Amino acid sequence: MKERRQKTPDIRKSYESWKRNKYAKALAACAAPQAFTTVSGRKIKELYTPADLTGFDFFRDLNFPGEYPFTRGIHPTMHRGRLWTMRQFSGFGTAEDTNRRYKYLLAHGQTGLSVAFHLPTLMGVDSDHPLAKGEVGKCGVAIDSLADMEVLFSGLPLDKVTTSMTINAPAAVLWAMYIAVAEKQGVSPKVISGTIQNDILKEYIAQKTFVFPPRPSMKLIVDTFEYGAQEVPRWNTISISGYHIREAGATAVQELAFTLRDGIEYVAWGLERGLKIDEFAPRLSYFFNSHNDFFEEIAKFRAARKIWAEVMRTRFGARHPRSWWLRFHTQTSGVSLVAQQPYNNVVRVAIQALAAVLGGTQSLHTNSLDETYALPSEDAVTIALRTQQILAHESGVGNTIDPLGGSYFIEALTGEMEEEAKSYIRKIDDMGGMVRAIELGFPQKEIADSAYWYQKAVDAKDKIVVGVNAFEMEHEPIPLLEIDEAVARQQLARLRAVKKDRPQAAVKRTLSDLKKAARDDENLMPYLLKCVKAYATLGEIMDGLKDVYGEYEEPVTF
Amino acid sequence: MPEKKIRVLIAKPGLDGHDRGAKVICRALRDAGMEVIYTGLRRTPEEIVSAAIQEDADLIGLSILSGAHPILFPRIIKLLKEKGAEDIPVIAGGIIPEKDIGRMKKAGIQEIFLPGTSTRDIVQWILGHIEKGQKKR
Numbered sequence: 278m279k280e281r282r283q284k285t286p287d288i289r290k291s292y293e294s295w296k297r298n299k300y301a302k303a304l305a306a307c308a309a310p311q312a313f314t315t316v317s318g319r320k321i322k323e324l325y326t327p328a329d330l331t332g333f334d335f336f337r338d339l340n341f342p343g344e345y346p347f348t349r350g351i352h353p354t355m356h357r358g359r360l361w362t363m364r365q366f367s368g369f370g371t372a373e374d375t376n377r378r379y380k381y382l383l384a385h386g387q388t389g390l391s392v393a394f395h396l397p398t399l400m401g402v403d404s405d406h407p408l409a410k411g412e413v414g415k416c417g418v419a420i421d422s423l424a425d426m427e428v429l430f431s432g433l434p435l436d437k438v439t440t441s442m443t444i445n446a447p448a449a450v451l452w453a454m455y456i457a458v459a460e461k462q463g464v465s466p467k468v469i470s471g472t473i474q475n476d477i478l479k480e481y482i483a484q485k486t487f488v489f490p491p492r493p494s495m496k497l498i499v500d501t502f503e504y505g506a507q508e509v510p511r512w513n514t515i516s517i518s519g520y521h522i523r524e525a526g527a528t529a530v531q532e533l534a535f536t537l538r539d540g541i542e543y544v545a546w547g548l549e550r551g552l553k554i555d556e557f558a559p560r561l562s563y564f565f566n567s568h569n570d571f572f573e574e575i576a577k578f579r580a581a582r583k584i585w586a587e588v589m590r591t592r593f594g595a596r597h598p599r600s601w602w603l604r605f606h607t608q609t610s611g612v613s614l615v616a617q618q619p620y621n622n623v624v625r626v627a628i629q630a631l632a633a634v635l636g637g638t639q640s641l642h643t644n645s646l647d648e649t650y651a652l653p654s655e656d657a658v659t660i661a662l663r664t665q666q667i668l669a670h671e672s673g674v675g676n677t678i679d680p681l682g683g684s685y686f687i688e689a690l691t692g693e694m695e696e697e698a699k700s701y702i703r704k705i706d707d708m709g710g711m712v713r714a715i716e717l718g719f720p721q722k723e724i725a726d727s728a729y730w731y732q733k734a735v736d737a738k739d740k741i742v743v744g745v746n747a748f749e750m751e752h753e754p755i756p757l758l759e760i761d762e763a764v765a766r767q768q769l770a771r772l773r774a775v776k777k778d779r780p781q782a783a784v785k786r787t788l789s790d791l792k793k794a795a796r797d798d799e800n801l802m803p804y805l806l807k808c809v810k811a812y813a814t815l816g817e818i819m820d821g822l823k824d825v826y827g828e829y830e831e832p833v834t835f
Numbered sequence: 836m837p838e839k840k841i842r843v844l845i846a847k848p849g850l851d852g853h854d855r856g857a858k859v860i861c862r863a864l865r866d867a868g869m870e871v872i873y874t875g876l877r878r879t880p881e882e883i884v885s886a887a888i889q890e891d892a893d894l895i896g897l898s899i900l901s902g903a904h905p906i907l908f909p910r911i912i913k914l915l916k917e918k919g920a921e922d923i924p925v926i927a928g929g930i931i932p933e934k935d936i937g938r939m940k941k942a943g944i945q946e947i948f949l950p951g952t953s954t955r956d957i958v959q960w961i962l963g964h965i966e967k968g969q970k971k972r
Contacts, residue, residue, distance in 0.1 A: 396849075396850035396851055396901055397850065399850075400850055400877075407879070408850055408877065408879070409850070410903070410906055410907075411849070411901075411902075411903030411904075411905065411906030411907050412849065412850050412901055412902070412903045415901060415902035415903060416851065416901055416902060480852075484852050484853075485852025485853075485854060485876055486852050524853075524855070525853075525854075525855050526855050526859075612855075615950065615951055616949055616950045616951055617951055649930065649950055650930065650932050650933075651902070651930070651932055725858050725862075728855050728858065728859055729858075729859055729862050729863075732859045732863070732954060733954075735953070736953045736954055736955055742951070744951075745951040746951075746953070754933050754934065757932055757934075760902065831875060831876065833873055833874070833875035834873075835845075835857075835858040835861035835862060835871070835873050
């Protein structure tokens, strides 16, 4: 980072004298040989003073909540006006199983839905595909066609509840199914609200549930921006995600930088299509990880808002303040949870959730204590939800806005992370953008290096993980949610029934129209809607698109 | 004669794309002086077994986080037997509930390393159990 040496010589001098004469001497007498670094390896000083904030300007760097550059939050009221949405990511087994869990969560005070699909759906194959063997209903809910989606949301009024769907390569198809379910409920697409993750770049970078090559994938995403702006105006057509980048091993700054650079890439592609910035930018949303290092995470969220506001206003010339807002969902860090003494995970989650709240999140998922083993049990997910409710209603942290704003440490850290992230962003600009950087393997390599660094630090006990490399003890196994193979049998039976009973001619016609539209480079959303309404399956639709777009093969490196 | 290195095939069966663990293990084994071949993501049991034979692997390491191990692990062991390659030991890591461990070991997985295992322990296990070129074929 660049040192900011200009004014405040008195404090700087006094600080240096204090450090030399008092601190260093006293420290020498302590048995504290540890390196004071964050979970990302960032060095943290012993003390922060105004000397670390030379040149800091209240209005330029901080300003009021709801005022550019939104460092303190995008809304003037923040959590006083409205608490964050408590949105637990959830899905398992059949659509019936998950529908029951949703009703349970809503009945216990959850305020929004978040759908976890099983891996075959994420990969755009049906439950009867050979690659789906052993996977049906395991990591999420099995959705093969509109028939499953109708069950998933039965009894849940889509004009009342907002839904986030974690779906990427086939996002446009699942979104079409959701819109179709809403129409069947008599709810207009104009009033439904929610989010599709729809962020393919981080799939190539980190989570790896890609299907098509990057360029046609980007085309499909821009189709959703364009269609959403016209037809589903309250829908967030993308959730630009740092979560998975972090989980794959990125440092906090890498998460921040790669995610925002992904955002820049999506905006650039939207503009290329001829979309008007202020028409689609307000529907872009973000999704970050909240990891263990409390202050570094809070600084990351604040820096993210500040950088994005500047990017949108200065780089892209957006005029509408809503286009400058970085609205974000947060999930606590899955990878930070440990299998050993799993009840301790409740504490980790609480600390991470607190960081997200203090960082000004709009919605939050708290992980369950048993997620290093399996999808969460009902008891475990209840504790996770209660953790948020305790933060919201007992801790008092929402009483004032951006309570850590003005802390020498937090402001210095926010500035430092901003500078470092911008330097990464410039580097990727110089490569020709994120699609190009991915083709060159740049972010993938940076993340793999960080992941390996961290593992070595844990192996060497430079980083302590309680219960793993220190304070170990035996623990009793905990009760887990089990998905048995009966789920696969039920799902395959429904898939067979759907394929038998649907209007076959319409399926054929809509699928062939879709392929033609893909070849002609039309916006595919209207065609996808027709396919799903005819009960064409996800696998059939994706196979048709694979014929046109091809499939992505990742270069194998480690 | 130059000393032959232990050859390890690290494979990712299942549909999940979580390759952080697999890649960290690849690097740790390489740094410990082994030859490492990584299959990449979403390999079927057939692909994994044929890669292991083709690469003359001394050991197969499976990494899976999707929950499909009860189906996929026994299938890999069965295919190894069918191809006469049951002398290639198989170890595994990832998200594997403790109650499944006995069943997986009975099916023929030699060792299962759970989250939190030090890479040093995995290296030690391999050095203690695998002799270079010990296979009969």
